[in-house]
């Protein structure tokens with residue numbers, strides 16, 4: 001990707017170091033208390049309790065494929081439901097110390113997230129989404145209200161509750177912010193087999209897609225419908241939301257192409273990433289089998305297809321995933 005000509009966005013909130021690591025307060029000597037920001041739960045836990053909880057959490061996640069944090073948050077990292085990005089439900093996808101010293105190889109550029117090149121990259125990608133969506137909204141006679149993007153490490157507080165890195169990037173409709181721990185990019189490359197800077201940019205564009213759904217009122221309507229629906233229907237609505245966000249990311253990608261940001265292989269990178277985070281692929285990886293009714297984001301094939309649809313879209317309506325039988 002070529003982002004040199006893209007103006008970095010001013011809407012970056014850098015909260016790295018304030019989350020997981022920064023939240024720990026261990027005074028020397030006696031009372032070793034660790035305070036973890038727990039979204040209003042308050043209270044401190046002893047270090048051993050924390051370690052036991054963490055071990056139990058990952059054991060349950062690994063063995064049963066149940067993400068307790070999702071359960072605790074009631075699927076409601078975002079209380080309003082959609083927009084929540086549990087992109088990494090797999091038991092093997094927690095963020096560990098992704099030790100990425102290997103070269104990028106294969107001509108694929110992956111942004112170095114260990115330096116502030118990561119921040120600069122994200123700021124430029126966000127800047128490009130502002131430019132693209134600003135224009136689309138202007139054409140509709142509206143003003144685009146830009147989202148903020150929060151960089152965090154470990155844990156983060158949002159209007160949607162407390163989130164941790166392992167859940168992957170997400171958008172919170174309540175505060176109109178996109179949240180991302182840049183270590184997710186290492187996971188994409190090392191654990192999901194989805195390297196590449198355009199793949200990384202697609203992730204941001206997808207979250208911005210959820211922002212678009214939010215400010216257009218789509219998110220609200222879908223949330224209302226989901227509350228009245230049974231589980232299978234509710235999941236289906238979630239899939240439609242996610243595929244629409246992929247399609248909206250495609251519209252951004254189309255503009256990226258027009259602005260000469262794309263290099264050879266970039267589109268393939270993003271399509272590969274879309275496939276890598278398909279529900280079927282992730283479920284197979286984490287539990288060995290696929291339960292279609294439980295899909296919340298769409299299959300690999302669907303995610304690729306809707307991103308592609310966005311790349312070729314002529315109008316926003318081309319991304320209407322709600323009134324089609326051909327999901």
Ligand SMILES: [Zn+2]
Nearest residue numbers: 083085242245
């Ligand atoms: Zn999403």
